[in-house]
Amino acid sequence: MRESWFKRARAGLITAAVLALVFSLAPNVYNNSSLLFMMMTYIVLSQGLNLLYGFTGYLPFGYVGFFGTGAYATALLVMKLHLPIGLAIAAGPIASMIVALVLGPLLRLSGAYFSIANLAASQILFIVIGNPNLQDITGGPYGVKIDEVYNPTASYAAMVVLVVVVTLIATFFRRSRFGQGLKAMADDPVSAEMSAIPVVRMRLLAWLTSAAVAGLAGALYAWNLSVFYPDAVFTLEISVFAIVFALFGGVGTVLGPIIGAGLLYALYNAIGISEPQYFQLIYGVLIVGLVMFLPEGILSLLTRRGINVF
Amino acid sequence: MSSEPILTLTNVAKSFGGLQVLSDVNFELKPGEILGLVGPNGSGKTSVINLISGVHQPEAGSIRFDGAEIQRLTPHARVKLGINRSFQVPKCFISMSVRENIEVAAHFSGHNADIPAILDDIGLTGMEATPAASLTANQQKMLDLGRALATGPKLLLVDEIGAGLNPAELTGIADLLKRIAARGISMIVVEHLMEFLNKLTSRVIVLSAGKIIFEGSLEDASHDPEVVTAFFGGAA
Numbered sequence: 001m002r003e004s005w006f007k008r009a010r011a012g013l014i015t016a017a018v019l020a021l022v023f024s025l026a027p028n029v030y031n032n033s034s035l036l037f038m039m040m041t042y043i044v045l046s047q048g049l050n051l052l053y054g055f056t057g058y059l060p061f062g063y064v065g066f067f068g069t070g071a072y073a074t075a076l077l078v079m080k081l082h083l084p085i086g087l088a089i090a091a092g093p094i095a096s097m098i099v100a101l102v103l104g105p106l107l108r109l110s111g112a113y114f115s116i117a118n119l120a121a122s123q124i125l126f127i128v129i130g131n132p133n134l135q136d137i138t139g140g141p142y143g144v145k146i147d148e149v150y151n152p153t154a155s156y157a158a159m160v161v162l163v164v165v166v167t168l169i170a171t172f173f174r175r176s177r178f179g180q181g182l183k184a185m186a187d188d189p190v191s192a193e194m195s196a197i198p199v200v201r202m203r204l205l206a207w208l209t210s211a212a213v214a215g216l217a218g219a220l221y222a223w224n225l226s227v228f229y230p231d232a233v234f235t236l237e238i239s240v241f242a243i244v245f246a247l248f249g250g251v252g253t254v255l256g257p258i259i260g261a262g263l264l265y266a267l268y269n270a271i272g273i274s275e276p277q278y279f280q281l282i283y284g285v286l287i288v289g290l291v292m293f294l295p296e297g298i299l300s301l302l303t304r305r306g307i308n309v310f
Numbered sequence: 311m312s313s314e315p316i317l318t319l320t321n322v323a324k325s326f327g328g329l330q331v332l333s334d335v336n337f338e339l340k341p342g343e344i345l346g347l348v349g350p351n352g353s354g355k356t357s358v359i360n361l362i363s364g365v366h367q368p369e370a371g372s373i374r375f376d377g378a379e380i381q382r383l384t385p386h387a388r389v390k391l392g393i394n395r396s397f398q399v400p401k402c403f404i405s406m407s408v409r410e411n412i413e414v415a416a417h418f419s420g421h422n423a424d425i426p427a428i429l430d431d432i433g434l435t436g437m438e439a440t441p442a443a444s445l446t447a448n449q450q451k452m453l454d455l456g457r458a459l460a461t462g463p464k465l466l467l468v469d470e471i472g473a474g475l476n477p478a479e480l481t482g483i484a485d486l487l488k489r490i491a492a493r494g495i496s497m498i499v500v501e502h503l504m505e506f507l508n509k510l511t512s513r514v515i516v517l518s519a520g521k522i523i524f525e526g527s528l529e530d531a532s533h534d535p536e537v538v539t540a541f542f543g544g545a546a
Binding site: 181187192193195196198 | 363364365384385386389390394395397401402403404405406410413414415417418419420454457458460461
């Protein structure tokens with residue numbers, strides 16, 4: 001007999017509630033809310049990447065493309081069409097999903113071919129957005145400015161809500177039949193088809209969901225920052241961080257990307273900004289150590305001992 | 311039982327690049343019937359299974375199942391119509407337990423599967439929580455079959471399930487397949503082991519270089535000069 005919906009979602013609800021509480025109260029005890037906002041952004045991005053990579057096995061190296069698309073869609077709609085910020089933010093994930101639909105045929109590729117093609121697609125977006133000849137439309141290399149809607153408090157609160165929502169989506173992926181179907185597809189797509197799983201449709205759904213999450217994170221990031229250049233939202237570093245954070249914690253789980261992003265982003269801020277040379281060294285050692293000893297992330301320390309990890 | 315065929319292949323052809331792997335394949339299968347599909351390596355047996363199950367699409371010809379043309383349907387749509395298969399190299403969901411492997415197929419097919427009965431059929435009762443990855447190759451074959459049974463098939467395509475099994479295991483599998491057929495499930499069994507096939511059916515189709523060269527009883531096939539040449543080469 002299958003557990004009730006509430007029982008299956010309980011761990012996710014608790015995790016989401018704890019995250020909401022921590023990030024709502026944190027600005028009262030730690031006054032660098034920009035850092036907290038960025039930590040939440042990376043939790044969302046790592047989790048969004050996990051929805052695709054952790055559950056379908058597709059590693060999107062160009063994941064930042066969706067983040068940048070969401071940020072630019074929001075900023076341009078405010079700048080050019082003077083849309084209310086709420087509507088402009090809603091357009092962020094929609095724009096990312098449109099890009100994901102256009103890039104949908106990439107899902108026919110697998111492994112490194114998919115990752116490389118996705119990376120190339122994100123770089124094309126970066127080049128197009130930053131093209132000086134398109135300055136009148138996209139702002140070109142000089143970026144965009146929406147300081148008339150700048151509201152760090154509201155954008156922070158919206159990001160807290162997004163962290164909660166993404167945690168619940170990841171819980172759904174982890175604990176539902178839909179997620180089980182994705183897991184089956186990752187194990188063997190042919191056998192999954194022979195289990196009546198609509199592989200193409202479900203893979204596309206995971207892809208669109210993952211893109212929408214990054215697009216919404218980008219939209220809130222644009223609102224929070226209000227002035228930014230193409231480099232800020234299309235830099236490959238964002239993809240790399242999201243991948244490393246998710247892998248460090250453990251993909252295919254809900255807690256893994258949260259722990260990975262929380263710990264490593266805190267480390268980045270503790271030593272990465274003041275002493276970047278040591279940070280690079282430590283990060284390098286961490287990644288090598290991770291690949292060699294904990295390829296399934298730090299949560300695998302628990303699963304290896306038979307502890308069921310959420 | 312209806313005498314209308316449950317499966318009809320008409321002039322089916324398939325090639326990969328410049329290699330014609332099947333041409334002019336025509337045959338019928340009656341409800342509840344077991345058909346043996348034999349032939350030398352590379353003769354196109356697994357290709358027939360792949361075309362019926364939807365893993366590959368035919369370039370020409372039609373495949374009718376239960377009165378409807380299915381050759382353009384996706385594999386998962388064919389599963390919902392009642393076609394399933396096992397694989398020569400078992401394709402279990404290795405990150406899942408034995409029970410989850412069967413549950414996921416039952417859920418997505420919408421079939422109200424009797425999971426304990428399937429576990430009993432495939433000899434994995436008591437191993438529900440065992441990770442599929444830690445099963446032996448033969449147990450994985452059985453789990454693959456169990457996954458197919460969980461979708462409630464009317465037609466089961468069995469691809470070389472006997473390979474690598476000892477005589478006692480072969481007898482067990484033959485008995486299981488006969489029990490499955492007795493429930494009204496039609497079956498196409500691809501097999502190299504003639505003795506094993508002889509326990510299951512008297513009707514076989516022999517393929518050679520992508521063409522049907524014989525259709526009839528296994529006994530007659532063994533005396534057919536063209537079949538003998540296909541298997542052993544040279545003059546019969």
